[in-house]
């Protein structure tokens with residue numbers, strides 16, 4: 001008669017241990033920071049983008065929860081980053097780049113116009129439709145709309161030197177010099193999530209820039 005309560009006790013003890021382990025499970029998120037580069041022939045070929053050995057000034061990865069930055073990782077020279085010992089939860093990662101801006105010219109302005117024309121249903125240019133990081137990088141005025149004639153105008157104004165950057169007051173609300181993907185990641189059960197983060201110089205919608213060396 002006493003066997004059943006003993007089994008029940010052991011089962012409850014086991015359950016408590018398992019749930020206790022789950023509560024303290026430590027996870028990690030790692031990957032590479034990459035520039036969404038395209039070759040001169042337009043072939044998509046992302047290239048790692050990192051820091052010099054001596055410092056962590058040119059690119060960082062931000063770890064956020066509920067839009068609040070809770071940690072920062074310093075990618076190495078070939079873009080490897082890692083966040084360790086993360087409690088179970090939902091996190092957002094993105095890169096913050098402080099490298100020299102470049103790679104933006106008339107071909108980017110033209111590409112933005114092609115995108116805009118295609119978005120409006122004309123489909124004149126099969127190569128003219130952006131997605132993902134290229135779409136984000138085309139919103140140079142930060143209005144959050146589909147890249148359009150105003151963005152193309154701002155790109156032109158910058159590469160001919162009328163405006164120094166895409167920041168206010170010349171461009172409102174404006175954008176920083178680099179655009180990053182943002183990934184929302186759920187971690188649990190002590191696993192490592194591998195996630196690369198793509199960046200582009202804001203406005204480099206055809207991915208021509210090579211922002212090296214760090």
Ligand SMILES: [Ca+2]
Pocket residue numbers: 103104105107108203204205206207208209
């Ligand atoms: Ca370009």
